[in-house]
Amino acid sequence: MTSVKTLVSSIAYACLLASSVSSVALAAECSGTIRVLAQPRDGLTLLESHKDEFAKLSGGASFEIDYLNENDRRAKTKADASTIGKYNVYYIDEANVALFASAGWVAPLMDYYPAEYDYADFDPGRQKVATYNGKVWFAPLTGGGDLLVYRKDLLEAAGVKPPTTLDEMKDAVKKLHQPDKGIYGIALRGQRGSGANVWRWMPYFKGFGGEWFDGNEPKFNSEAAVKATETYLELFKYSAPGTQTGGWDESVGAFTSGQVAMLVESTPLVGMAIDPKSSQVAGKVGYLPPPTPLTGGGYGHGLAIGTKANADDASKACAGLFIAWATSKENEQRRLEANQFSELNRTSIMTSDTFAKLYGPDLGQALAETGKVTAVNFWQSPLWPDLGDRWGIILEELIAGSRTDIKDGLNELEGFAKELVARSQ
Amino acid sequence: MTSRTRLPAVFLAPPLLILAVLAFVPTAYAIYISFRNRELSRPDGSFVGLANYIDLFSDRRFINAIGVSLTWELVTVTLTLLVAIVLGILMFEFASARQRAVLTLIFLVPVILPRVSAAFVWKFAFHPLYGVVTYPYKAMTGQPLDLLSNPTTALMTVALVDVWQWGLFFGVIVLKLLETLPPQPFEAARLDHARPWEVYLYVALPMLKAPLISLTFIKMIESLRAFDLIYVMTRGGPGIVTETLDMYAFSQGFIESGRISYASSMAVLMMVATTVIFTVIWKRVKP
Numbered sequence: 001m002t003s004v005k006t007l008v009s010s011i012a013y014a015c016l017l018a019s020s021v022s023s024v025a026l027a028a029e030c031s032g033t034i035r036v037l038a039q040p041r042d043g044l045t046l047l048e049s050h051k052d053e054f055a056k057l058s059g060g061a062s063f064e065i066d067y068l069n070e071n072d073r074r075a076k077t078k079a080d081a082s083t084i085g086k087y088n089v090y091y092i093d094e095a096n097v098a099l100f101a102s103a104g105w106v107a108p109l110m111d112y113y114p115a116e117y118d119y120a121d122f123d124p125g126r127q128k129v130a131t132y133n134g135k136v137w138f139a140p141l142t143g144g145g146d147l148l149v150y151r152k153d154l155l156e157a158a159g160v161k162p163p164t165t166l167d168e169m170k171d172a173v174k175k176l177h178q179p180d181k182g183i184y185g186i187a188l189r190g191q192r193g194s195g196a197n198v199w200r201w202m203p204y205f206k207g208f209g210g211e212w213f214d215g216n217e218p219k220f221n222s223e224a225a226v227k228a229t230e231t232y233l234e235l236f237k238y239s240a241p242g243t244q245t246g247g248w249d250e251s252v253g254a255f256t257s258g259q260v261a262m263l264v265e266s267t268p269l270v271g272m273a274i275d276p277k278s279s280q281v282a283g284k285v286g287y288l289p290p291p292t293p294l295t296g297g298g299y300g301h302g303l304a305i306g307t308k309a310n311a312d313d314a315s316k317a318c319a320g321l322f323i324a325w326a327t328s329k330e331n332e333q334r335r336l337e338a339n340q341f342s343e344l345n346r347t348s349i350m351t352s353d354t355f356a357k358l359y360g361p362d363l364g365q366a367l368a369e370t371g372k373v374t375a376v377n378f379w380q381s382p383l384w385p386d387l388g389d390r391w392g393i394i395l396e397e398l399i400a401g402s403r404t405d406i407k408d409g410l411n412e413l414e415g416f417a418k419e420l421v422a423r424s425q
Numbered sequence: 426m427t428s429r430t431r432l433p434a435v436f437l438a439p440p441l442l443i444l445a446v447l448a449f450v451p452t453a454y455a456i457y458i459s460f461r462n463r464e465l466s467r468p469d470g471s472f473v474g475l476a477n478y479i480d481l482f483s484d485r486r487f488i489n490a491i492g493v494s495l496t497w498e499l500v501t502v503t504l505t506l507l508v509a510i511v512l513g514i515l516m517f518e519f520a521s522a523r524q525r526a527v528l529t530l531i532f533l534v535p536v537i538l539p540r541v542s543a544a545f546v547w548k549f550a551f552h553p554l555y556g557v558v559t560y561p562y563k564a565m566t567g568q569p570l571d572l573l574s575n576p577t578t579a580l581m582t583v584a585l586v587d588v589w590q591w592g593l594f595f596g597v598i599v600l601k602l603l604e605t606l607p608p609q610p611f612e613a614a615r616l617d618h619a620r621p622w623e624v625y626l627y628v629a630l631p632m633l634k635a636p637l638i639s640l641t642f643i644k645m646i647e648s649l650r651a652f653d654l655i656y657v658m659t660r661g662g663p664g665i666v667t668e669t670l671d672m673y674a675f676s677q678g679f680i681e682s683g684r685i686s687y688a689s690s691m692a693v694l695m696m697v698a699t700t701v702i703f704t705v706i707w708k709r710v711k712p
Binding site: 071074075076078079082083099102103179180190191192240241242244245254257259382385386389390393394396397399400401402403423 | 679
């Protein structure tokens with residue numbers, strides 16, 4: 001019996017040794033260029049100045065990052081992953097992780113993510129959106145929820161209290177809207193897209209109790225959707241010019257150039273708004289969790305291992321090593337030191353003394369508070385981008401005025417959703 | 426003799442082969458997958474016959490895209506030709522040789538500029554808050570002017586950029602064409618007391634009928650490929666008012682759904698329609 005035990009343990013040790021040796025060997029064997037398709041991020045640009053470090057770590061491999069803006073990156077990753085598969089690493093996000101995972105375009109990350117890089121250290125919200133069907137698919141590069149960001153000086157001058165409810169926000173927006181002085185009450189996103197206008201509309205929809213689906217049955221054609229759309233359209237009357245067909249860039253640009261009193265936007269806005277290099281209103285900015293009942297739009301973007309370009313386990317391991325290194329604590333520390341607020345994802349970094357010193361206790365407090373109302377607002381399905389984009393077009397038509405009947409738009413979307421589900425089965 | 430007859434074939438074979446591979450293979454494949462239900466996210470797919478084509482005609486975005494594409498063709502081709510003729514004549518009539526040389530250089534710049542760059546430049550120029558084009562209106566009225574977000578002006582605003590690129594370039598071509606015409610018919614018309622506009626309308630332009638028809642065809646083909654301009658400036662919006670057929674096909678194939686069979690059926694229909702329409706027009710107007 002003892003000898004059997006010894007034999008079993010010997011085999012186990014041998015396997016353990018072999019696997020650890022092989023993973024080291026795999027890492028050490030990396031060579032050539034790891035090709036990455038991403039969207040512009042300061043953190044990735046910073047990473048490119050440390051190529052030598054990765055070459056040393058991987059045993060000689062290098063990496064090349066191609067950048068495309070968000071919508072183009074989504075289209076190109078989809079086209080590449082489903083056809084030629086030129087890229088070893090894809091930048092994917094919460095909205096298409098289900099599609100990429102279910103289509104087999106990306107590999108389960110944890111199978112190739114070296115344990116010493118401590119995936120569990122990532123913010124729990126970001127881990128949640130990187131997980132689909134019980135498996136983790138990407139390591140986060142950015143993410144978070146929403147914050148109400150406002151101009152302290154304008155609110156003080158008008159005697160308006162920072163709003164904590166939607167009704168208060170609506171009143172404040174109307175009061176602060178002074179287009180003749182170049183100040184607009186709010187900035188929303190009008191540009192079509194599941195990650196554009198629909199992204200900003202969803203907190204209203206979910207906040208009013210809306211649901212997307214019950215199984216395969218669409219549930220979104222509801223009073224909540226009508227009310228959310230009415231509210232969104234009402235607020236759009238006070239939204240800065242250019243946002244009617246604009247996305248994140250237009251909204252944030254209008255705020256940081258001093259033309260907007262307040263807006264509810266994704267958390268990275270704060271980093272830009274308080275940085276004098278990118279903001280004309282730095283020093284005049286306050287932040288709060290989104291007003292009740294709005295939910296925060298939980299999101300996360302990150303790097304995933306492509307399956308086509310990494311045909312064997314060895315190349316998947318190299319891609320995994322690159323992702324682990326790119327999102328490591330050391331690299332996040334560099335981003336923190338470079339004041340790249342929106343590129344921080346690790347709990348250990350966001351609770352560090354350096355973080356508190358750089359951004360003050362208020363921001364840490366606001367982030368902790370907003371974490372409580374952050375939710376997954378979209379439909380977690382591979383079909384989501386298709387459905388979300390279709391609603392984006394209808395919503396853009398409503399915003400631009402080329403369509404006026406909200407219920408008719410929702411009926412059209414419901415018909416489309418039924419077709420979509422039927423086609424996928 | 427034999428070697429003389431074979432030589433053209435020797436030179437023609439390689440480019441024709443490359444053309445066959447580059448043009449016919451994708452075309453044949455597009456036709457093939459348009460009869461299937463292939464989607465990017467699913468490697469399988471089955472034969473569905475004409476289902477994609479039938480679905481197209483109950484798709485409001487497709488019907489809308491046909492209208493937008495036709496309007497786009499009509500507006501950009503007509504305006505480009507009008508601008509080109511007027512500019513060409515004005516330069517020919519009033520500019521000295523040196524002025525013509527300078528103007529030619531200036532008018533060639535827009536078309537040399539990559540379309541995507543031109544689209545970005547104009548997108549910023551039309552921005553309601555910071556745009557140079559909209560600034561005077563904002564300064565005078567105090568109201569911002571958002572031309573690209575307005576469903577009634579968006580398509581015309583993008584068309585303006587297309588006309589800016591091609592109208593000025595074609596204006597240079599018209600000038601060069603006018604310079605090649607013999608002077609005698611002009612002198613004869615002037616001796617008969619024809620007014621300047623009559624000289625151009627009844628003498629110069631009829632003499633330029635053939636090259637102008639060629640220019641029209643070139644522009645018609647070029648206008649079919651307005652994708653980059655529209656993609657950068659409006660992405661087909663607001664809503665779907667600037668969504669042309671190629672923009673919609675791309676959206677269906679790569680941006681929204683990954684329905685490449687459905688997108689291919691649109692591409693095939695576009696190919697058939699343009700071939701038929703262009704052949705008919707060509708035969709009708711052939712000088």
